[in-house]
Amino acid sequence: VVAIAGTTRDVTDRQAAEQALREQAARLAESDRAKDEFLATLSHELRNPLAPLRNSLALLRRVDGANPKTERIQVIMERQLNHMVRLVDDLLEISRISRGALSLRKEPVEVSTIVHNALETSEPLIQAAGHRLALELAAAPLWVEGDPVRLAQIVANLLNNAAKYSHEGGHITVRSWAEDGHAVVSLRDTGLGIEPEALPRMFEMFSRGHRDSGRPQGGLGIGLALSRRLAQMHGGTLEGYSEGLGKGSEFVLRLPLAQHERHAAPGPAASG
Numbered sequence: 001v002v003a004i005a006g007t008t009r010d011v012t013d014r015q016a017a018e019q020a021l022r023e024q025a026a027r028l029a030e031s032d033r034a035k036d037e038f039l040a041t042l043s044h045e046l047r048n049p050l051a052p053l054r055n056s057l058a059l060l061r062r063v064d065g066a067n068p069k070t071e072r073i074q075v076i077m078e079r080q081l082n083h084m085v086r087l088v089d090d091l092l093e094i095s096r097i098s099r100g101a102l103s104l105r106k107e108p109v110e111v112s113t114i115v116h117n118a119l120e121t122s123e124p125l126i127q128a129a130g131h132r133l134a135l136e137l138a139a140a141p142l143w144v145e146g147d148p149v150r151l152a153q154i155v156a157n158l159l160n161n162a163a164k165y166s167h168e169g170g171h172i173t174v175r176s177w178a179e180d181g182h183a184v185v186s187l188r189d190t191g192l193g194i195e196p197e198a199l200p201r202m203f204e205m206f207s208r209g210h211r212d213s214g215r216p217q218g219g220l221g222i223g224l225a226l227s228r229r230l231a232q233m234h235g236g237t238l239e240g241y242s243e244g245l246g247k248g249s250e251f252v253l254r255l256p257l258a259q260h261e262r263h264a265a266p267g268p269a270a271s272g
């Protein structure tokens with residue numbers, strides 16, 4: 001009788017625990033939904049005043065552009081406004097992704113085109129910091145099936161990070177190759193590096209490091225989270241590696257090779 005009573009209690013305990021877990025999961029889902037909604041409203045509301053601000057500034061520049069007294073102020077305003085637009089755009093993107101509202105326009109894209117498109121965005125930042133850039137791209141074309149804009153956005157995010165988190169005059173190396181049915185893009189820098197135990201956290205939304213490095217890099221801590229989600233939406237992965245602070249970093253993007261490419265590509269890519 002004692003044994004039966006014990007078993008009955010175990011069963012009720014388990015049911016109560018399961019019920020509590022279900023309630024907790026429901027509360028978490030609800031707070032997740034509320035967070036997504038807040039993020040969507042916030043980013044839209046922040047974006048709205050930016051377009052008229054931009055237009056007014058452009059107008060001011062036309063009217064008053066040649067005035068040496070105000071020219072510098074206008075340049076600063078323009079730079080800060082562009083920065084603001086980028087931050088808000090990042091917020092909008094991550095909010096779209098969390099709500100499942102971001103759709104990809106996939107087409108066959110070649111990896112070196114992706115890298116060159118990303119460089120159009122990132123080269124000014126790389127040059128301004130006096131970094132040296134080396135491109136070691138696969139000689140044969142690597143075709144993947146993806147959204148060219150989004151894929152370039154991933155690589156540009158990684159290039160910008162390499163530029164931001166390196167001391168002046170760093171080296172950035174971009175390589176690409178085919179491996180196991182995937183196109184691989186590696187971005188290696190000689191910059192600040194990341195402690196290996198902190199690395200996984202850097203891919204979480206709104207998580208940032210190097211705040212006490214004395215380098216005023218603006219950012220919301222969204223770039224890596226966004227880039228990884230975009231890579232996953234392409235059936236790919238994005239991983240980071242670093243041996244520690246001061247030892248540089250490497251970020252590796254892997255994307256499935258397009259079907260026809262797998263059969264055509266020589267080596268391991270063809271066998272799988």
Ligand code: ADP
Nearest residue numbers: 161162165202208209210219220221222223224
């Ligand atoms: P943000 O640059 O806005 O902080 P990210 O999500 O792009 O956001 O990066 C998160 C954090 O990861 C950064 O704050 C930085 O500490 C670290 N990080 C990213 N890329 C690099 C890199 N190439 N070298 C060193 N640290 C990096």
